[in-house]
Amino acid sequence: MIANFTLDNDIQSSFIQRRLKSQERREMQREILSILGLPQRPRPLLHERHTAAPMYMLDLYNAILEERDQRSGYVESYEPVYTTPGPPMVSQQDSRFLNDADMVMSFVNMVEADDDLRLYHQHRREFRFDLSRIPPRETVTAAEFRIYKDFVHERYENETFGVSVFQVLQQKPKRELYLLESRVVWAAEEGWLVFDLTDTSNQWVINPGQNLGLQISLESARGENVNPRRVGLVGKSGPQNKQPFMVAFLKAPGVHYRGVRSASGNKQKGHNRSKNHKAGSAPSQVALKTAMEGASVDPKQGCKKHELYVSFRDLGWQDWIIAPEGYAAYYCEGECVFPLNSYMNATNHAIVQTLVHFINPETVPKPCCAPTQLHGISVLYFDDSSNVILKKYRNMVVRACGCH
Template sequence: MFIIIMFFIIACMMNLSISRPSLDNEDNRFPVENESEEVRLAAIKRLLEVFGMEDPPASVVRNHKQPPQYMLDLYNTVADVDGVTKDPTLLEGNTVRSFFDKLHSEQIAFVFNLSTVARSEKVLTAELHLFKLRSQASLTFSRHHFCQVSIYQVLDTAKMNISQGRRLVSSRLIPIQSTGWEVFTITQAVRSWISGEHSNLGLLVTVRTLAGIQTDLRTVRFASGQNHHHSKQPMLVLFTDDGRRTTSLEGPLKGSDDTIAGPRLPLPNLTLPAAKHRVARSLDYEDDRERTPCQRLPLYVDFEEIGWSGWIVSPRGYNAYHCKGSCPFPLGQNMRATNHATVQSIINALKLTKGIETPCCVPDKLFSINLLYFDDDENVVLKQYDDMVAGSCGCH
């Protein structure tokens, strides 16, 4: 009998050793690694889609090119240090691009490559930024203190100096002795380029006295991309909306404390049946006591760890936050519960219907973030992305 029992035990041990996979088997390890890499690539691809891109910009230009000061100032105006939008109404549209002159002409003529702008984008405003240099002529050179600066859209490069080859898009008076940035609205020209109505042949700038006489080049001068510091280069700034905005305004989600139209249901003062219910739900209640109540917790997204630090100027990362915790009965005011969640909690507690779970802890207020980055053509882009940061959490 003892021999039979020992034989049975040995047979069982041999069977277990055969059926248990070896942890040291490399054939078992490679599929896990491959699957992990596939998941990583798929996750990065999905994250790019969230940011409205098919692929990350190919050129890493951050270390050898400075963003325009205007774009840095604009970013700091609309976003805090983590990129979170200060006020959704500050930015017109959700995308701002800056383009540098590609012509580098000796004339006051400029060409900007707008190929990165999709035709589907709505052009809201386009501005030509020119840096006016100090006049080299003395005040006695001219009797006038102002000059007329006109911006023309070039329609025919062979006739750009006559009316048939150009179209006026902006014109105004500026002081002859002033220095610094001058901004001209050229939305009409850019819309015609994006729509394909006219070919993008660039812009021509003319400077005349109040009497209509062409001024001496020493009297009114603008910085060019060829002969002056990059911080003074001619620049086109384009405000667009690419249609990614959500239908609801930024802030509380529909159904949260701040958006419920009708009166909230009063918190029920119910006493659950004593013994019978507690026996049926004893395990659930033990779990609930161990879990923390619904709350907002940190969730930092580090662009350097993702591998995007080469083309993103700001921010280096941001705190998206996430919601975690239980929504046990009864739901207090601090749970920011909707009326629907309150009813669901009551039904779950009373076991009136099978399969009804407790409400979920989810974001009930979302904020947008802003990214400042270089695109493939080394233009600097400011984009605003909705619903990226959990502002608060509630039971829904």
């Protein structure tokens, strides 16, 4: 079932299930894709979820959930499809990058000179990543190249090596390189080596023709060239969960992630104002209050939040959405009639509108029950090029309802 409502009538529930499996199901798919900013559903050629890039992106996704729960104490009803094995791949710096981004994209290596030109390239590795999928309005706020280094058990074990990452500026007629970063590593070292590509990535996005890729070279402590494979650097022929990849943190202009302010603050102001004017109430106000005495609404009928779950799996999207399987969207429904009790979270305007409606219901309608607090969700998915994207979507989940 696409959407599960909390209903008292089983017949109503089964009707919704049948209805959403026909034309309404296609309409829902189209509308949700529009909300996600996608012209059509992606159809990735490969959707292997246990390679290095998807696992890193899933760790980012989990970091968003953990940070949100720690900040708000609010635990959502959806969980990741699976968790990654081993220690998390996300560093504290990545978490800071994530807080300032509205989208994260990972890219797998397009070209690595390895076997074809093995003799000529035995002391270096080349990588190139297609950044053409980055949306035009997005700015790269941070970018990293990640390559895994295995533990070396051979004769290099107690040695150190210099690892240098270059931007390729020109291939022909003469190869030109620009040094981006160098560092020293132990042969016995194991784990992900992370190199900053922020400035370079922005250059490539602005001028795609300049994207000639990266080159990695290694030297021994004695200044000799060393084959990266002998030192433990994992290339495209290595295990899937250790494949090199690039990640870019992106942000569109003017996008800020702040919570939607509740109407409760306005409600408190309205309460103080009524206290200040209580002693000077006009006779008409007293009469109105007297006329309304005894008016009430059943709390079960009042404005409140109700269950509504949207299942991406039931929409048939499990082949391209990695996480979540769905999300609890909720919806607001109920009466907004006098007296607007505290649990109705009414705005000052709604209070006045309710009073006027009570006097003349044909002139002014009752206030509406609507969300007063919303928060976003994060969706992890493959695009058509099998890149993995993590995107934040605002105002997708109802946190609280009130009368407006």
